[in-house]
Amino acid sequence: MTDGPSATDASVATSDPWLAKAQILVVDDEPGMRNFLVRTLAPRCARVEAVGDTSAAGRLIEASSFDLIILDNILGGRTGLSWLADLRRDGLFTEVILITAFADLETAIEAVRAGAADFVLKPFRTKQILNAVVRCLDRSALRRENFVLRRQLAPPDRSQAAERIVGTSAQMVRTRDLVARAAATRSTVLVTGESGTAKEVTARALHELSAFADRPFVPVNCGAIAADIIESELFGHVKGAFTSAASSREGLFFYAQGGTLFLDEIAELPLALQAKLLRVIEDRKVRPVGSDREIPIDVRLIAATNADLAERVAGGQFRADLYYRLDVVRIHLPPLRERVEDIEPLARMFMDQLSAQLGLPPLPIPLSVLQRFEAYPWPGNARELRNRIERALILGTFGEPDSGPTAEPRTDDLAEVEKRHILRVLAASEGNRAEAARRLGVSRKTLDRKCAEWNV
Structure with a gap:
């Protein structure tokens, strides 16, 4: 026998950060159970939808994304387990809690095989279902965080990203202002500039200053992934989609759900995939490789390049329609040689950061060294300057004038x-x-x- 929420039960999930932001879909053919779950979850979640059959549920899933599905196993003409198996075959990886009044070991095994994250037996109390919901949301969040850490996609000081847009030049003052303005929107941003001008730092700052800073930031180097697997990396794939696809797998868009996907070196994206990315941007849906289903996504896209995309478009190497969809807000990062006044604050920032990371005492930066730095054109930009500071720290000296950047x-x-x-x-x-x-x-x-x- 189910009961209504109580003050004690309410404490179960009110402190969970993921529950308050969760979007949950309830699929149950019993009106009483649907009403109970909506009353229980709606005050605690960002959004709750409830339907009585899988057809209605399918329409909702195609229209928008959900963090969790609570699914009854007995649904009129079919079982929830068979529908869940279809979803998994189509590449939908949303967490699912299966609820049922008729449970045995065989059903539990089938639920695990079909991809259910939890199994709750009817009748259940408010506390039971809330605990199951919180467990699933926390497990999903942890899985994404572990994925990001395994791929080393987030540096330890990423929360300091906004402060790392360093410089007193007029160009960098304008850049910081534009970053602050663009961060307040979900618009697509194109970051341009030579290699080493801190395009990823800028992308992280856009994410950190946004209202969804606690959601994932997933950077992808498009030039570092082989052309034959990049579609699967971005969109995921279903079991059997190609020879080595022994199991279904989520794509990077999935791991960036609710947050930001940063596509670095976007000019290196193969033409065939450019067309698919354009459709993702327009429809806000991705189709895993080998799947017939399109899955809604809620991802903010930031792209970056050191190439002249307009020139690539003219040469037939980049799609014009994709270029215009990416170039909604453009942030251009000037090379270091065009903002000499930023060299000193950057050098001192790198000295402070690297001395702490390496456990070495910081070196003073003499005026003579700064003058040499300011006369050097820095083809590798801020990245080259950082490497120069790191080398000096390790060696304990900036060396003689002919051993480092010098004026030519x-x-x-x-x-x-x-x-x-x-x-x-x-x-x-x-x-x-x-x-x-x-x-x-x-x-x-x-x-x-x-x-x-x-x-x-």
Whole structure:
């Protein structure tokens, strides 16, 4: 016999942070049970929907996302278990609590095999169902957090992201203002700038300053994932979708649910996948590889590139329609050589951070070193400056003038300036011409021709 919520039962879940934000779907053909569950959950959750059959439930699932489904096993013409098995085959990985008045060991085993997260026997008390709901939501949140940690997607100081947009230049003042404005929306943001200009730091700041900062931030390097598996990585796949798909798997969009997905090096996304990403942005749904079902998502998208996307569009390497959908709010990060006044605060920030991380006493940065830093063009931008500070900390000295960044003779010869810049980037890429060409935004063929001209 079910009962209404009591003051004691209410204390079960009021302190759980995930329950207050949860969106829950109840599927039960008994009006009394639906009403009881709605009365119990609605005051404690962000949203509760209740329907009497799987057809209505299917329409709701196709229209919006849910964090949890409470599913009755006996539903008129079919069982909840068979419907759950269909959902899992279609790539829907939402947590499910199965409730039933007729339970035995075989049913419990079938529930686990079908993918149910918990099993509650009718009749149950308010405290029982609330505990089951909280367990499922906490387990889901923990699974996502563990996934992120395993992939090392979140640095230990990510909560400090907003403060790491360092600089006193007019460009960085404008950047911080634009980040603050864009963070207040769910609009798609395109972050542009050369390699090493802190595009991921900017993306994290957008997330940390938003109203959903406690939700996941999942960065993805599109250039680091093989073209034949990136669709599965992003959207997930169902069992048997391809030869090695021995089981179903959630995609990165799933792990970013409610939060932010950061697509770095978006220009490296294969053309075929660009079309699918465009559809995701327009429809707010993803289709796991091998599935016939589209799953609603609630994800804020931030993309970044060091390439000229307009040029890529003109060359047929990037879809124009996707470019315009990504370029809703653009944040351009200028190279370090164009904001010399930011070099000193960045150097001092890196010195403080790295000395603490390495357990080494910070080094004073003499005026002579700062002058050399300010005269150097920093082809690797802030990342190169950080590496320079780290090396100095480890060695205990900034070295002689010829052992680090130094001022080079100024020249008005454009060809000489181009040669020096290309050779610096090639050196920073450790001789990897493909990587250097990517950083420079030119083709490998162009870089090979230049090197041949200079007998490099």
